[in-house]
Amino acid sequence: MGAAFFPVLFFTAVWGAVGIGMPVMTPKGPHQNLIRCILMLTAACCWLFWLCCYMAQMNPLFGPKLKRDAIAMIAKSWNNKLLEG
Numbered sequence: 680m681g682a683a684f685f686p687v688l689f690f691t692a693v694w695g696a697v698g699i700g701m702p703v704m705t706p707k708g709p710h711q712n713l714i715r716c717i718l719m720l721t722a723a724c725c726w727l728f729w730l731c732c733y734m735a736q737m738n739p740l741f742g743p744k745l746k747r748d749a750i751a752m753i754a755k756s757w758n759n760k761l762l763e764g
Contacts (some may be wrong), residue, residue: 682737690729698722 701722702715745753754761 682734686733687730690726690733694722694726694729698726 698719698721701718705711705714705718751761
């Protein structure tokens, strides 16, 4: 299972708009550069956090914990023999 194209494109566009579009619309003032920097860093961090969470769901590091009875039931329904060990 790989990454779907639409969610990656959509969220990249949303955070790109925040990181590129919003700094262009900041009002003039003494803190304009600070506000622009905050918006760009916020967009970059939020996009990166979302991307890491999205990618972690594609190949999880660990699976569900199954009880011994559930494993035996699955093995029986799939006609597999359990290896004792």
